[in-house]
Amino acid sequence: MADHNMNAAAYWSANLRYISISLFVWALVSYGFAILLRPMLAGISVGGTDLGFWFAQQGSIITFIAIIFIYAWKMNKLDKEFGVEE
Amino acid sequence: MSQFAINLIFVGASFALYIGIAIWARAGSTKEFYVAGGGVNPVTNGMATAADWMSAASFISMAGLIAAGGYANSTFLMGWTGGYVLLAMLLAPYLRKFGKFTVPDFIGDRFYSRGARLTAVVCLIIMSVTYVIGQMTGAGVAFSRFLEVSSSTGIWIAAGVVFVYAVFGGMKGITYTQVAQYVVLIIAYTIPAVFISLQLTNNPIPMFGMFSTHVESGQPLLVKLDEIVRELGFQDYTADVSNKLNMVLFTLSLMIGTAGLPHVIIRFFTVPKVADARWSAGWTLVFIALLYLTAPAVASMARLNLLTTIYPAGPTADAINYAERPDWIKNWEQTGLIRWEDKNNDGRIQLYNDTPAFAAKAEERGWAGNELTVNNDILVLANPEIANLPGWVVGLIAAGGIAAALSTAAGLLLAISSAISHDLIKNIINPQISEKGEMLAARISMAGAILLATYLGLNPPGFAAQVVALAFGIAAATLFPALMMGIFSKRVSSQGAIAGMLAGLLVTLLYIFTYLGWFFIPGTNMLPNTADNWILGISPLSFGAVGAMINFVVAFAVSSVTAAPPKEIQELVESVRYPKGAGAAVDH
Numbered sequence: 112m113a114d115h116n117m118n119a120a121a122y123w124s125a126n127l128r129y130i131s132i133s134l135f136v137w138a139l140v141s142y143g144f145a146i147l148l149r150p151m152l153a154g155i156s157v158g159g160t161d162l163g164f165w166f167a168q169q170g171s172i173i174t175f176i177a178i179i180f181i182y183a184w185k186m187n188k189l190d191k192e193f194g195v196e197e
Numbered sequence: 198m199s200q201f202a203i204n205l206i207f208v209g210a211s212f213a214l215y216i217g218i219a220i221w222a223r224a225g226s227t228k229e230f231y232v233a234g235g236g237v238n239p240v241t242n243g244m245a246t247a248a249d250w251m252s253a254a255s256f257i258s259m260a261g262l263i264a265a266g267g268y269a270n271s272t273f274l275m276g277w278t279g280g281y282v283l284l285a286m287l288l289a290p291y292l293r294k295f296g297k298f299t300v301p302d303f304i305g306d307r308f309y310s311r312g313a314r315l316t317a318v319v320c321l322i323i324m325s326v327t328y329v330i331g332q333m334t335g336a337g338v339a340f341s342r343f344l345e346v347s348s349s350t351g352i353w354i355a356a357g358v359v360f361v362y363a364v365f366g367g368m369k370g371i372t373y374t375q376v377a378q379y380v381v382l383i384i385a386y387t388i389p390a391v392f393i394s395l396q397l398t399n400n401p402i403p404m405f406g407m408f409s410t411h412v413e414s415g416q417p418l419l420v421k422l423d424e425i426v427r428e429l430g431f432q433d434y435t436a437d438v439s440n441k442l443n444m445v446l447f448t449l450s451l452m453i454g455t456a457g458l459p460h461v462i463i464r465f466f467t468v469p470k471v472a473d474a475r476w477s478a479g480w481t482l483v484f485i486a487l488l489y490l491t492a493p494a495v496a497s498m499a500r501l502n503l504l505t506t507i508y509p510a511g512p513t514a515d516a517i518n519y520a521e522r523p524d525w526i527k528n529w530e531q532t533g534l535i536r537w538e539d540k541n542n543d544g545r546i547q548l549y550n551d552t553p554a555f556a557a558k559a560e561e562r563g564w565a566g567n568e569l570t571v572n573n574d575i576l577v578l579a580n581p582e583i584a585n586l587p588g589w590v591v592g593l594i595a596a597g598g599i600a601a602a603l604s605t606a607a608g609l610l611l612a613i614s615s616a617i618s619h620d621l622i623k624n625i626i627n628p629q630i631s632e633k634g635e636m637l638a639a640r641i642s643m644a645g646a647i648l649l650a651t652y653l654g655l656n657p658p659g660f661a662a663q664v665v666a667l668a669f670g671i672a673a674a675t676l677f678p679a680l681m682m683g684i685f686s687k688r689v690s691s692q693g694a695i696a697g698m699l700a701g702l703l704v705t706l707l708y709i710f711t712y713l714g715w716f717f718i719p720g721t722n723m724l725p726n727t728a729d730n731w732i733l734g735i736s737p738l739s740f741g742a743v744g745a746m747i748n749f750v751v752a753f754a755v756s757s758v759t760a761a762p763p764k765e766i767q768e769l770v771e772s773v774r775y776p777k778g779a780g781a782a783v784d785h
Contacts, residue, residue, distance in 0.1 A: 123774055130286045137282045141275045142445050149437060158408025159417025160435045167271035168263075168493040169404060172278045176482050179285045183475035186290075190472065195777040197470045 122193040129185055133178050140166055140174040200588050204343040207592035208599060211381050212358055215374045215603075219362030222370045227632060230367030230639050231298035231615050232466040237372055239473040243480025245372045246464040248379035248604035250277075250455075250481070251488060252328075253335025254664070256382060256601035261573025263496035267434035271493075272444060276451025278482060278489055283456040283677075285478035289465040291684045291773040293474040298466065300459040300612075300676060301620040307683040309766055310691040311625055316698050318616045320675040321459045324668040325609045326653070328460075329646075330661040332606035333654025336599055342532055342578065343595035349655055355603060356651040363607050364643050371607045372467060378600035383487055385597025388590055389580040390491050393498050396584060403494035411501070422501045428512035429504070429548065430555030434497065440734045450741035454669030457677030460605075460612040471776035499576040502583050507548045507569065516545040525582035534572035541565035610650060614642035659717040665738050666709050674701035674744025682752055684774070687767045689752055692759045697752025705744035712737045 144152060149163025157165040190196035224230040237245070255277070263270045295303050300321060305314025333352050340351025362370040387403075394406035398418060411418040423433045438444050455461065464481075465474045506523060507516055519537060529535040537546055541564055549555065551567040559565075578598065581590040618639040623630050630638065653661070660667060675698045682689040682697070689697075710716065712726040724730045726737065735743065761767075 119771070119775065126774075133282065133286055137279065141279055141448065145271065145275060146441055146444055146448070159419040159421075160408075163437075164268055164271075164419075164435050165408070167268060168274055168407075169490055171275050172482075172486050172489055175278055175282050176479065176486060178282050179475075179479040179482055182286055183472070183479055186475055187472045190776050195775045196472065197776050 118193055122189065122195060125189055126186065129182055129189075133182050136174065136178055141171040145171050198588070200591060201345055203588045203592040204595045207589070207596040208344060211377075211596040211600060214377050215358060216361050218373045218377060219366050219370045222362075222366045222373050224365070224367040224369045224636075227298070227619075227635050227639060229369045230636060231611075231619065232463070233367075233369040233372045235467060236469055237467040239468050239477035240480050241376060242372070242464060242468050242473075242477045244379045244484050245375035245467075246461065246477070246481040247484035247488075248375040248382065248600070249464055249608035250461055250485060250605070251379075251382065251601055252605035253332055253339075253598065253602040255488065255492075256386065256598055257335060257339075257574050257577055260492045260495040260499065261576040263493055264500040264576055265573050267432070267497075268436060269438045269444070272448045272451065274489055274493060276448045277455060278485060279448070279452040280455025281478055281482045281485070283452060284461070284465070285475055287681050288456060288462060288677075288684070289474045289478050290471045290776070292462060292680070293465055293468065294471050294773045294776060295769075296466075298463075299615050299619050300462050300680070301616055302624075303683060304676075304679055304694070305620065305624065307766065307769060308679075308689075308691040308694040309762065310695065313679075313691055313695050313698075314620055314624065316695055317676060317679065318620050320671055320698065320702060321616050322613060324458070324671045325460060325613045326649070327660055327667040328458075328664055329606055329609040329613070329650045330653045330657055331664050332602045332609065333650050334657055334661070336602035336606070337654060338574075339578075339595060339598040339602065343591070343598075352651060352654045355599065355606070356647055356654075359603055359607050359610065360644065360647050363610055363647065364640050367639065367643070368463075368467060368611055371611055372464075374607065375604045378604040379484060381593075381600040382597040382604075383484070385593040385600075386488050386495075386577070387491060388593065389584060389586055390495050390498075392586055392590075393502070393580065393584045394494060397498055397501065403498070404490040407494035407497050418501065419497060422497055422504075425501070425504050425508070425512045430550035430552060430558065432550075434500070440728065443728075443731075443734050443736055443739050446735055446742045447739035450673050450739050450745075451665075451669055453673040453677045453745050454741050455672075457672035457675070457680065458668065459616070459672075459676065460608040462680075463612060463615070464608070495577065495580065499580060499583065503571065503576075504548070506583070507546055516547050519544055519546055522546065523583075525579050528582065529575050529579055532575075534575045536570045538568055540568050606650065610643060610646045613646045614639060617642040617646070659719070663709075663713065663717055666713065670705050670709060670738070670741035670744065671702060673741030674705040674748055678745050678748040678752065682749070684770065686753075686756075687770045688756055688761055690756045690759045690762055693752040693754075693756030696755040697748040697750075700751040701744040701748030704747050705740055708732075708740045708743075709737045 145163055145167035152162040155162040228234055259273055292303055301314045301317035304317040336355035337348035337351040340346055341348040362374050390403040391401055394403040395401055397411060398406040398409045399412055400406035400409050411421045414421050419435055423435055426434055468474050468477050509517055526535055546569050547564045548569040549567055578594060581594055622638045623635050679694050679698050711723050714721040728734055
C-alpha cells in the first residue's frame with residue numbers, strides 16, 4: 112500500500128512536470144513571441160512581415176496543436192508505465 | 198436556375214440530413230441524452246466539438262474583425278484556440294474520469310455543497326443564454342439574406358430544426374448532427390478562400406497565400422495591403438499595439454473563458470476513456486484550426502479586394518464611380534450592410550479613415566468625409582460574390598453559416614437544459630425522480646430552453662451583444678478556476694470555492710457595468726468606456742483574467758481559515774487524477 116501511494120505521487124508529479132513544460136511553451140509562443148517579444152523579433156521577416164505577426168495569426172495555433180498531441184502521447188505512455196491506464 | 202433556388206436546395210438538403218440523423222440517433226436513456234451514451238470516438242468527438250465551438254461569430258464575424266483590426270485583433274485567433282491547451286491538460290481528462298453528466302455535477306460533488314452546485318448553475322445559465330441569443334439572431338440573418346424570408350421567420354425555422362434533433366436525440370442526436378454541420382461549414386468556408394487565394398497569389402492554400410507574393414503588384418501581399426491602408430489614413434495592417442497589458446489580458450480572458458465554457462466541456466464527457474479525452478482535445482483543435490488558419494488569410498485578402506475594388510487604379514488615383522460599382526455591392530446595399538453617401542457630390546465612392554490626422558490630405562483631394570460604411574460581417578458572406586464564384590458556392594456559404602449557428606445553439610441548449618433537469622430537478626429539488634421521469638424532465642427542459650432562446654432571438658435584450666464580456670468573462674472568473682482548483686487542490690473547501698466564484702463573478706460584473714452600464718442599460722455607466730478611463734488600461738472585455746485571479750486568491754484565502762474537505766472528498770480528488778479505477782484510495 113505504501114508502495115502504491117508512492118507510485119501515485121510519482122505519477123502525479125510527472126504529470127505536473129509535463130503540464131508546466133507545456134504551459135511554458137504555450138505562453139512563450141502566444142504571450143511571448145506574438146505579443147510581448149514581437150519588437151525583439153522584428154528583424155526576422157516572414158512573407159512581407161515579421162515573425163511575431165506570423166506567430167500571432169498562425170504560428171501559435173500550430174504550436175498549440177503540437178503541445179496537445181505531445182502531452183496526450185506522453186501521458187498515455189505514463190499511464191501504461193504506472194499501470195493506471197483504463 | 199435562380200440563386201434563390203440554389204440556396205434553397207443547399208439549405209434544404211442540409212436540413213434533411215440533420216433530421217435524418219435525428220431519426221437515426223434517438224436517445225433511449227438519460228446517459229444517451231446527456232453524454233451520447235459515452236461511446237463517441239475521439240476523432241468524431243473532435244469534429245463535433247469543433248462545430249459546437251465554432252459559432253456564427255467564428256464563421257461570419259471573425260474574419261471581418263481581423264480584416265478591420267489587422268494584427269491587433271489576432272487576440273481572437275490565439276484566444277479562441279489557446280483555451281484547448283488548458284482544457285486538454287487541466288480539465289477534460291479529469292472531468293471525464295469523474296464520469297458524470299454536467300459541469301455543476303462536479304462542482305456540487307467536489308465542493309460537497311448544494312450552494313456550490315447552485316452557484317455553478319446560475320453562472321452556467323447566464324453565460325449560455327447570452328451566448329445562444331447570438332446564434333439565433335445569426336441564423337436569422339443568414340436566412341434573411343439567402344432565402345428571402347424575414348429574419349424572424351428564419352429564427353422560427355432554425356428553432357424548429359434544432360427542436361427535432363435536440364429534444365428527441367439529446368446529446369446523441371446533437372453529436373452526429375454536429376459532425377455533419379462541421380463538414381458543411383468547413384467546406385463552405387474553405388472553397389471561396391481557396392479561389393480568392395488563387396486569384397490574388399496563385400497559391401491554392403490560403404494560409405500560405407497570405408504570406409506570399411501578390412501577383413498583380415509583384416510585392417508581398419501584406420506589404421501591398423499595408424501600403425494601401427496607409428495611403429488612406431488607416432493604421433498599418435501589421436502595426437504593433439501599444440497597450441500590450443490589455444492585449445495579453447484580453448487573450449488570456451478568451452483562453453481561460455473558452456476552457457471554462459460548459460457546452461464545450463460536456464462534449465468531453467462523451468468519449469469512452471480518459472486517454473480518449475486527451476486525444477480528442479487535440480483533434481478538436483485540428484478541426485478548429487482548419488478554419489482558424491484560413492480566417493486571417495480571408496481577412497487580409499478580403500480587405501485588399503475591397504480596397505482595390507474601390508480604388509481600381511490604386512489609392513492615390515480616383516475612386517470608382519458609384520455607377521460602375523460591381524454587383525456584389527449592389528446586392529449587399531439592399532440588406533443595409535453596405536451604405537454609400539456621396540458627401541462631396543462627385544459620384545465616386547471615397548473610402549478612407551476620416552480622422553483629424555488625415556483631414557489635410559482629405560481636403561487636398563477634395564474629399565468631404567468617408568462615404569462607404571461596410572459592416573464587418575459581410576466579408577465572409579460576400580466572399581464568393583467578390584471573387585465571382587458560381588452560384589452554388591453562394592448556396593454553400595448559406596448552408597455553412599446556418600450550420601455554424603445551429604451546431605453551437607444545440608450544444609448551448611443541451612448545457613442549459615441538462616443543468617435544469619439534472620442539477621436543479623434531479624439533484625436539488627427531487628432526488629427521488631425515476632430514470633424515466635428525469636428523461637421526460639430533460640426533454641421538457643430542452644423544449645423550454647429552445648422556446649426561451651427563440652423568444653430572446655426575436656426580441657434581443659441589450660446584453661445580447663455582450664457575449665465576449667458576459668460569457669467569456671464569467672466563464673473565466675467563475676467556472677474555470679473552480680474546476681481547476683477542484684482537481685489540482687485537495688485543500689480548497691466548499692466555503693472557499695463558493696466565496697471564490699462569487700468574488701470573481703461580482704468583481705467582474707462590477708467592472709463591466711462600470712463602463713458598459715448597469716445591466717447594459719445605456720447611459721447608466723459610471724465612467725466613459727474609453728481607454729484612458731480603464732484601470733491600468735484594462736478593457737472591461739479583458740477583465741475575465743483578473744476576475745479569475747481574484748477567484749483563485751479568495752478561494753485559497755477562505756480555504757486556509759476553514760476546515761479541510763472531508764476525507765471522502767480528498768479521495769474523490771485522488772480518484773479523478775488517475776485514469777484507472779478509484780486511484781490511490783483503492784488497492785488494486
